[in-house]
Amino acid sequence: MTLTGAGAAFKKLEITDVVKSYGSKCVLDDIDLHVSHGEFCTLVGPSGCGKSTLLRLILGQEQSDQGSILVEGQPVGFPDPYRGIVFQKYSLFPHLSVLDNVLLGKHLTHQRWWMPWRRQSDWKEEAMSLLERVRLAEAAEKYPHELSGGMQQRAAIAQALIMKHPILLMDEPFGALDPDTREDLQIFLLDIWEKEQLTIFFVTHDLEEACFLGSRLLVLSQYYTDDRGNGPSVNRGGKIVADHSLKNSAGSTVIKDQVEFRDLIESVRREGFSPEIRQHVDNFNLNHPDSFRTLNEY
Numbered sequence: 001m002t003l004t005g006a007g008a009a010f011k012k013l014e015i016t017d018v019v020k021s022y023g024s025k026c027v028l029d030d031i032d033l034h035v036s037h038g039e040f041c042t043l044v045g046p047s048g049c050g051k052s053t054l055l056r057l058i059l060g061q062e063q064s065d066q067g068s069i070l071v072e073g074q075p076v077g078f079p080d081p082y083r084g085i086v087f088q089k090y091s092l093f094p095h096l097s098v099l100d101n102v103l104l105g106k107h108l109t110h111q112r113w114w115m116p117w118r119r120q121s122d123w124k125e126e127a128m129s130l131l132e133r134v135r136l137a138e139a140a141e142k143y144p145h146e147l148s149g150g151m152q153q154r155a156a157i158a159q160a161l162i163m164k165h166p167i168l169l170m171d172e173p174f175g176a177l178d179p180d181t182r183e184d185l186q187i188f189l190l191d192i193w194e195k196e197q198l199t200i201f202f203v204t205h206d207l208e209e210a211c212f213l214g215s216r217l218l219v220l221s222q223y224y225t226d227d228r229g230n231g232p233s234v235n236r237g238g239k240i241v242a243d244h245s246l247k248n249s250a251g252s253t254v255i256k257d258q259v260e261f262r263d264l265i266e267s268v269r270r271e272g273f274s275p276e277i278r279q280h281v282d283n284f285n286l287n288h289p290d291s292f293r294t295l296n297e298y
């Protein structure tokens with residue numbers, strides 16, 4: 001996949017000054033984030049810090065109160081079948097075969113009755129080629145209940161990829177899998193990310209998974225000290241408190257046993273997960289070149 005034309009000038013994702021509240025509760029506090037083509041962003045954070053809310057905003061399922069979210073330079077509108085997302089469960093429709101599940105987005109976005117046969121046949125060929133890539137060609141005619149959990153998630157990835165959305169959004173996609181299958185899928189996803197040059201935004205509860213998969217690891221947290229005119233230590237909602245560039249290691253899980261890897265997990269745990277160890281909002285260590293700290297308006 002080569003980025004050409006006007007799209008090349010834009011970041012895949014540009015989130016600027018985004019604030020989201022539910023009633024009086026601020027859930028996301030002034031989020032700024034730029035994601036470039038080909039990045040594999042993993043997002044971790046304590047329960048309730050707003051990870052899923054941020055994903056829903058990127059998906060267009062909800063609107064922010066302030067700020068803007070652009071995907072390839074275009075404001076995010078309402079959700080449409082083009083926006084590929086893989087959930088922990090329920091990405092597949094149980095009454096459709098694997099092949100029809102993969103084709104579903106195409107059918108939903110085109111009036112099938114007037115589509116020339118040729119076009120439909122091209123879609124089928126594309127779907128089968130994707131199923132081959134996710135190692136499910138043999139299972140094309142099967143139904144989701146006939147597949148293992150890992151196979152279902154691979155089918156869900158193919159279902160998302162066929163729509164060619166600029167960013168593959170993933171919300172805890174491997175959370176329901178047993179550890180071996182999960183690791184197998186991690187390797188699989190890294191492989192397909194590399195080969196297809198995908199841009200991925202991946203939310204997980206699992207720090208090890210985030211450190212292993214991400215080329216960029218973002219920590220969202222509600223645990224920080226904030227005195228931006230709201231009195232000392234007022235907590236206003238999730239903020240990105242750390243942003244790391246990582247080397248991923250497609251093809252090998254050996255890194256998981258290395259001291260540096262375990263140290264990284266521990267430092268991420270301290271940065272975002274410990275209510276006792278609070279960074280000041282001024283001191284977030286955002287190391288990634290695309291990071292920029294929100295200007296504090298004291």
Ligand SMILES: Nc1ncnc2c1ncn2[C@@H]1O[C@H](COP(=O)(O)OP(=O)(O)OP(=O)(O)O)[C@@H](O)[C@H]1O
Pocket residue numbers: 022027045046047048049050051052053054205
């Ligand atoms: N539709 C909603 N209405 C009101 N409050 C909401 C709504 N959705 C989320 N919240 C609140 O916003 C906060 C953030 O929720 P969110 O699900 O985004 O967090 P999360 O980081 O994904 O949590 P978890 O890791 O536990 O899944 C929570 O306090 C939650 O109760």
